Amino acid sequence: MTRAGRLPLILGATAVVLAALGIWSTQQASALRNVAAADNTALTDNAATSEAKGAIGDIVTKIFSYTYTDPAKTEQAARASLTGAASTKYATLFNGVKTQGPAQKLILTTTVTESAVISLTSAKARLLVFADQRTTNTADGKTALTPTMLTVDATKTSGKWKLTDLNTLDQ
Amino acid sequence: MTMTKIRTKPPELPEGRWTDPLVRTALCLLLVAALFAAWGGWRWYAAAHDDALAFSKLRDDVVQSGEQHVQNLSTLDHRDVAKGLATWRDSSTGELHEQLTAGAAQFEKDVKAAQTITSAKVLSSAVTQLDDRAGKASMILAVRITVTTPDGDPSVKTNRLVAQLERTPGGWKISALGQSPTGAS
Numbered sequence: 001m002t003r004a005g006r007l008p009l010i011l012g013a014t015a016v017v018l019a020a021l022g023i024w025s026t027q028q029a030s031a032l033r034n035v036a037a038a039d040n041t042a043l044t045d046n047a048a049t050s051e052a053k054g055a056i057g058d059i060v061t062k063i064f065s066y067t068y069t070d071p072a073k074t075e076q077a078a079r080a081s082l083t084g085a086a087s088t089k090y091a092t093l094f095n096g097v098k099t100q101g102p103a104q105k106l107i108l109t110t111t112v113t114e115s116a117v118i119s120l121t122s123a124k125a126r127l128l129v130f131a132d133q134r135t136t137n138t139a140d141g142k143t144a145l146t147p148t149m150l151t152v153d154a155t156k157t158s159g160k161w162k163l164t165d166l167n168t169l170d171q
Numbered sequence: 172m173t174m175t176k177i178r179t180k181p182p183e184l185p186e187g188r189w190t191d192p193l194v195r196t197a198l199c200l201l202l203v204a205a206l207f208a209a210w211g212g213w214r215w216y217a218a219a220h221d222d223a224l225a226f227s228k229l230r231d232d233v234v235q236s237g238e239q240h241v242q243n244l245s246t247l248d249h250r251d252v253a254k255g256l257a258t259w260r261d262s263s264t265g266e267l268h269e270q271l272t273a274g275a276a277q278f279e280k281d282v283k284a285a286q287t288i289t290s291a292k293v294l295s296s297a298v299t300q301l302d303d304r305a306g307k308a309s310m311i312l313a314v315r316i317t318v319t320t321p322d323g324d325p326s327v328k329t330n331r332l333v334a335q336l337e338r339t340p341g342g343w344k345i346s347a348l349g350q351s352p353t354g355a356s
Contacts, residue, residue, distance in 0.1 A: 007188055011197035018204035025211035032218035037227040043301055044223040044230070114333070114351050116297030116311050128297045128311060130331045132353050147353050149313045149331050151295050169294045169313045170329050 042117040049117050052125045055161040056154050057112040060129055063090060063163075064110035068101045068138070086153075086163040093168070105138035118151070125154045125161070230298050233336060236343035237310045238293045241334055244348055245291030245316055252279045264339050265346035288319040294329065306338030311351060 042049055062077040074094075082090055097106060114130040133146040153165040188194055218224065240262035247255040256279065259271050296312040312332045319325040335347040 008191070008193045008197040011194065011201050015197065015201040015204040018201070018208040022204065022207035022209075022211035025208070025215040029211070029214035029218040032215075033221075033224065035228065037231040038224055040227055040231075041223070042230065043298060044226045113353065114299070114311050114331070116299040118295065118297040128295045128313060130311060130351050145353060147331060149295075149329065151313075169315075 039121055040119045041122075042120040045120070048122075049120060052117055052120055052154070052156075052161065053115055053127065056125060056127050056152060056163070057115050057129065059154075059161065059163055060112055060131060060150075060152065061110050064094070064108065064131070064133060066094075066097050066101060066106060066108040068105045068107065071098065071101060081162050083155075083162050083164055085165045089166055090163075103139070107136040107138060109134045109136075113147075123156050125156070127152050127154070226301075226303065229303055230301055233298055233301060233308045233310070233343050234296060237298075237308070237334055237336055237345070238296050238312065240336075240343075240345045241296075241310075241312050241314060241332060241348065242291050242293050244345060245289065245314055247282060247287070247289045249282045249286045249288060252282050261341075262345055264337050264344035267346050267348060268344075286321045289316060290319075291316045308336040308343065310334045310336065 059077070059081040063074065063081065066074045078087075078090060078094075097108060100106065110131050110133050112129055112131050116128050118126040118128055120126075128149065128151050130147070130149050133148055134143060135146065136143045148168060148170055150166055150168045152163050152167075154161045154163050156162075189198075243258045243262040246258075256271070256275050260268060263271055292315045294313040294315055296310055298308055298310050300307075300309040302308065310333070312334060314330045314332050315327060316330055317325050317327050331351040333349055333351045334345050336343045337346045
């Protein structure tokens with residue numbers, strides 16, 4: 001074979017080797033990135049983490065707080081910030097307060113004592129929330145403090161977080 | 172061929188290796204392959220040196236270790252207290268480790284007398300703080316603890332726990348563990 005005849009072969013072989021190298025390194029890169037951890041920006045994106053924590057904690061505080069003199073405020077908060085499964089589960093959880101609230105002159109104050117982001121993407125978040133629920137029965141003057149914990153799922157659409165699911169972990 | 176020849180007669184390149192269509196095609200392929208390899212290499216390098224990705228993996232490591240160790244530290248069987256307490260020591264570090272070591276004898280006596288079996292399940296957890304450089308982390312955990320006594324039904328209670336973790340040569344371990352306080356009004 002002449003030198004000219006061998007040249008395309010050498011070039012072609014080098015091209016094949018380089019292509020293989022390219023494929024291999026791309027796979028290595030994907031292997032590094034294709035872990036569940038990679039999509040979760042909880043704590044890696046500090047600003048987004050605290051924003052989600054703040055906004056979602058605020059929702060929990062509002063929907064689980066109630067004053068018999070102004071039940072509409074709670075209802076409004078629930079309507080504005082709950083969707084899907086969260087709406088139905090909340091309705092079940094909060095039904096007792098809603099029906100007995102006026103008669104017992106209930107005041108419910110919920111405070112988030114601790115929360116942390118389990119997972120976070122640009123549009124979705126899951127949080128573990130510790131909250132204290134102080135119930136005051138103004139009719140008989142009794143108060144009770146109930147520590148609770150729940151996991152909440154939320155989605156963010158046009159800059160606003162809404163809860164899509166909530167699960168209490170008390171039993 | 173020389174450079175002067177090309178310059179003096181540009182339109183008529185002499186018949187040579189580099190003008191052969193096959194060689195040209197091979198050259199083009201080589202160029203494409205080289206670019207692809209360079210891009211792949213860069214992607215690999217970027218993935219391996221991605222700080223956010225590394226931090227994400229660290230966070231997940233902490234969650235995994237923390238859940239396992241808190242579960243260990245919430246589990247004890249009176250039938251084999253020695254083994255249970257050894258696991259406790261393995262899962263703890265720092266001050267907690269010292270407390271557990273110091274209190275082991277008394278604790279063993281108490282548990283054997285009460286004949287309790289305590290088991291735990293972590294329902295959910297998340298990291299609240301993580302400092303890679305200092306090797307410290309904080310977590311909150313929802314843990315269901317079941318205590319079985321020889322007489323009577325097992326008592327089940329969900330606990331809101333806060334754990335502090337420290338990095339040790341043997342991985343992340345618990346340096347403090349306690350109930351998350353209820354808010355003082």
